Amino acid sequence: xxxxxxxxxxxxxxxxxxxxxxxxxxxxxxxxxxxxxxxxxxxxxxxxxxxxxxxxxxxxxxxxxxxxxxxxxxxxxxxxxxxxxxxxxxxxxxxxxxxxxxxxxxxxxxxxxxxxxxxxxxxxxxxxxxxxxxxxxxxxxxxxxxxxxxxxxxxxxxxxxxxxxxxxxxxxxxxxxxxxxxxxxxxxxxxxxxxxxxxxxxxxxxxxxxxxxxxxxxxxxxxxxxxxxxxxxxxxxxxxxxxxxxxxxxxxxxxxxxxxxxxxxxxxxxxxxxxxxxxxxxxxxxxxxxxxxxxxxxxxxxxxxxxxxxxxxxxxxxxxxxxxxxxxxxxxxxxxxxxxxxxxxxxxxxxxxxxxxxxxxxxxxxxxxxxxxxxxxxxxxxxxxxxxxxxxxxxxxxxxxxxxxxxxxxxxxxxxxxxxxxxxxxxxxxxxxxxxxxxxxxxxxxxxxxxxxxxxxxxxxxxxxxxxxxxxxxxxxxxxxxxxxxxxxxxxxxxxxxxxxxxxxxxxxxxxxxxxxxxxxxxxxxxxxxxxxxxxxxxxxxxxxxxxxxxxxxxxxxxxxxxxxxxxxxxxxxxxxxxxxxxxxxxxxxxxxxxxxxxxxxxxxxxxxxxxxxxxxxxxxxxxxxxxxxxxxxxxxxxxxxxxxxxxxxxxxxxxxxxxxxxxxxxxxxxxxxxxxxxxxxxxxxxxxxxxxxxxx
Numbered sequence: 001x002x003x004x005x006x007x008x009x010x011x012x013x014x015x016x017x018x019x020x021x022x023x024x025x026x027x028x029x030x031x032x033x034x035x036x037x038x039x040x041x042x043x044x045x046x047x048x049x050x051x052x053x054x055x056x057x058x059x060x061x062x063x064x065x066x067x068x069x070x071x072x073x074x075x076x077x078x079x080x081x082x083x084x085x086x087x088x089x090x091x092x093x094x095x096x097x098x099x100x101x102x103x104x105x106x107x108x109x110x111x112x113x114x115x116x117x118x119x120x121x122x123x124x125x126x127x128x129x130x131x132x133x134x135x136x137x138x139x140x141x142x143x144x145x146x147x148x149x150x151x152x153x154x155x156x157x158x159x160x161x162x163x164x165x166x167x168x169x170x171x172x173x174x175x176x177x178x179x180x181x182x183x184x185x186x187x188x189x190x191x192x193x194x195x196x197x198x199x200x201x202x203x204x205x206x207x208x209x210x211x212x213x214x215x216x217x218x219x220x221x222x223x224x225x226x227x228x229x230x231x232x233x234x235x236x237x238x239x240x241x242x243x244x245x246x247x248x249x250x251x252x253x254x255x256x257x258x259x260x261x262x263x264x265x266x267x268x269x270x271x272x273x274x275x276x277x278x279x280x281x282x283x284x285x286x287x288x289x290x291x292x293x294x295x296x297x298x299x300x301x302x303x304x305x306x307x308x309x310x311x312x313x314x315x316x317x318x319x320x321x322x323x324x325x326x327x328x329x330x331x332x333x334x335x336x337x338x339x340x341x342x343x344x345x346x347x348x349x350x351x352x353x354x355x356x357x358x359x360x361x362x363x364x365x366x367x368x369x370x371x372x373x374x375x376x377x378x379x380x381x382x383x384x385x386x387x388x389x390x391x392x393x394x395x396x397x398x399x400x401x402x403x404x405x406x407x408x409x410x411x412x413x414x415x416x417x418x419x420x421x422x423x424x425x426x427x428x429x430x431x432x433x434x435x436x437x438x439x440x441x442x443x444x445x446x447x448x449x450x451x452x453x454x455x456x457x458x459x460x461x462x463x464x465x466x467x468x469x470x471x472x473x474x475x476x477x478x479x480x481x482x483x484x485x486x487x488x489x490x491x492x493x494x495x496x497x498x499x500x501x502x503x504x505x506x507x508x509x510x511x512x513x514x515x516x517x518x519x520x521x522x523x524x525x526x527x528x529x530x531x532x533x534x535x536x537x538x539x540x541x542x543x544x545x546x547x548x549x550x551x552x553x554x555x556x557x558x559x560x561x562x563x564x565x566x567x568x569x570x571x572x573x574x575x576x577x578x579x580x581x582x583x584x585x586x587x588x589x590x591x592x593x594x595x596x597x598x599x600x601x602x603x604x605x606x607x608x609x610x611x612x613x614x615x616x617x618x619x620x621x622x623x624x625x626x627x628x629x630x631x632x633x634x635x636x637x638x639x640x641x642x643x644x645x646x647x648x649x650x651x652x653x654x655x656x657x658x659x660x661x662x663x664x665x666x667x668x669x670x671x672x673x674x675x676x677x678x679x680x681x682x683x684x685x686x687x688x689x690x691x692x693x694x695x696x697x
Contacts, residue, residue, distance in 0.1 A: 027080070034087035038094055041103035047088055048105045048247050054081065055251035055258075062258040069185055074262050075192035081255055082199045085248055089210050092244045097217050102240045109243040122238070125245045128253060129208060158183050160443055160481040172390075193263055203252055207245060214241040284322035291315030361425035363404035363504055366493060371416030371435060375486050376408055384408065387490045395494070399501050399546060400553025402509055406493070419489055421496050423503060429496045431458040433485040437466040438475075446479040458488065459495040499673075502543035510539045513555055521556040528563035537570060538562070544576035548665065550587060557582050571621060577658055577679070584682040591653045591676060597688045600655040601641050604696040607634070611660045624663040634695070635671050641693035642675055652692050653678050 034047070058077065065071050092102045101107070162171070162179050171179070218237025222228040228236075294312030298305050366388075368375070375384040385408060392403045414420065421429040440450055441457055441464045452465035467475055467482070475482045483491070497504070514535075518525050529535060541562055542552050552558060561582035562575040569575065580587060591598050603611075611634075614626040626634075638654065645652045656664055658679035665677040683689060 031087045039091040045103045045105045055254040059258045062261040106243040109246045211245045284319045287315040288319030362407040364406040365422040366408045367411040367420045369414040369416045369418045400551045434466040440465045440475040440480040448478045459492040502547035524559045532566045540572035541575045599652045601652045601693045
């Protein structure tokens with residue numbers, strides 16, 4: 001029996017939600033009607049009650065909102081509630097002046113507050129107006145204005161931070177799209193709140209004017225038109241005027257408070273009450289010190305003892321309880337650590353198990369200092385291991401090879417906040433974080449200077465600044481790209497994997513790749529692998545491609561290209577060049593703009609002929625035997641032209657013939673590791689080449 005009403009109520013609620021757009025339109029028409037058509041007192045009482053209930057509901061919703069965007073409809077809701085409240089004021093004014101009454105709710109408010117004293121009622125009403133207009137409304141409006149400005153200023157930095165997280169593998173494409181949408185919605189919300197807060201201020205001014213009109217107009221009508229004694233007219237119309245003002249201003253004050261809560265709310269995982277309790281009472285010293293000072297006040301002669309003793313004693317009791325709970329939690333944590341240490345298996349220094357495990361080096365290793373151990377502890381919010389997993393999956397898709405697992409461990413010999421990346425036991429990169437700081441980088445359009453500790457971003461060698469954690473919002477507002485310590489480590493590790501991808505590709509991994517290729521292109525695999533080229537020769541070809549950042553994901557095309565060329569040569573370098581020509585679209589695509597145009601640096605024909613003439617055939621293959629001084633001059637000329645293009649916002653490609661391409665790449669890769677070197681044979685049809693510099697060393 002009891003379930004039937006619940007189902008009926010749920011069905012009715014579902015119907016209401018489905019037709020909420022229609023109800024909104026009806027509500028607007030009702031408000032317009034209230035401004036034009038006189039309302040009976042009973043219906044006006046209903047509308048005033050709805051206004052009060054709605055304002056209370058809005059305040060509760062603001063208290064439980066975890067972030068401002070949870071109530072993104074608030075600016076529009078603020079406008080509608082203000083119009084509805086003003087429509088009630090107009091209807092009440094019409095009744096007061098026309099009939100000398102305004103309904104039971106208004107009369108009850110006036111009687112309760114005035115309490116037989118007109119002056120007291122007027123003073124209370126004016127105090128409410130001052131609180132709303134001077135304190136809450138002005139403060140909320142200022143906060144909304146500042147929040148709108150800083151949100152808009154911080155948008156580019158936030159967008160770049162999202163791109164950095166996406167590139168480091170911390171988030172997926174869908175998550176990045178969602179976060180970009182939230183940034184746009186946040187900017188729209190605070191911009192709307194900046195304007196919507198003016199509704200509340202205007203409402204307070206309108207309330208004062210309407211109150212004066214009711215009071216003066218009522219006295220005039222009562223004395224001059226109805227012949228009432230001045231005292232009776234003053235009492236009746238003052239009671240109704242103040243009752244109307246209170247019935248309207250109490251909901252208005254609640255809406256103003258909700259506005260202040262929304263615009264001052266920082267994003268959190270909890271509601272406002274939980275955050276206040278946790279953050280204010282999170283340190284037991286706050287209630288202890290406050291309670292002690294209040295107890296000291298109780299000793300001052302002339303002050304009442306009981307209230308100060310009750311409040312001070314209560315605060316001291318809360319502080320002692322918090323201290324006891326914190327101590328108990330610390331003991332439990334220490335005991336858990338001891339239990340885990342006792343359960344951890346120990347190996348003797350000379351045991352066979354330890355010796356066998358120590359023999360083969362790990363393909364990839366990330367050693368961290370003890371100060372960074374928290375990054376790998378997911379119980380304390382560390383996400384380093386999961387982010388490395390994301391990076392491996394991302395690089396597998398990007399490079400076309402399976403990235404071996406990364407062994408992450410602490411190393412006592414490292415500095416506390418340092419880390420080292422090793423490749424098969426050999427160190428390839430090293431870095432250091434600054435505890436309690438974020439790394440801020442200027443993308444080129446920052447609008448101000450940022451104080452902090454100057455440093456160099458380890459992955460790309462860019463100038464950067466270590467800033468305190470609480471300065472992140474300021475840095476993003478100035479246009480800096482700000483990343484946390486974990487992102488620094490993950491980005492550095494990702495770039496090292498890309499740079500050394502060729503060394504990580506083992507012969508067993510190549511065999512596994514070809515086994516997978518057999519399912520889709522068995523003919524090419526059977527013709528090339530084993531009969532024409534050995535697995536080792538194919539491995540070296542793939543390593544040459546990966547060393548220059550060329551993905552081997554299109555393995556079928558690579559196998560077919562090198563298989564055709566293998567009848568003429570088995571040199572891995574020449575085979576890799578032939579594979580590059582087959583992958584020309586993939587290679588040139590990152591260097592084209594929207595008009596399919598490539599900005600390029602070209603070699604002077606004399607310089608290219610000089611380089612080609614310096615090629616010497618040796619038993620190990622073809623090498624570039626250029627005079628060292630001449631080679632240094634050529635590298636410096638390339639660097640100057642590349643820097644000139646970069647200052648114009650251009651990231652050029654060095655174009656040359658396929659005869660000298662790989663030799664020039666090896667010549668400049670140390671000084672200019674990010675300069676792409678392509679051959680003319682890799683420029684496909686439809687690509688326009690614009691020469692932005694000529695090397696005439």
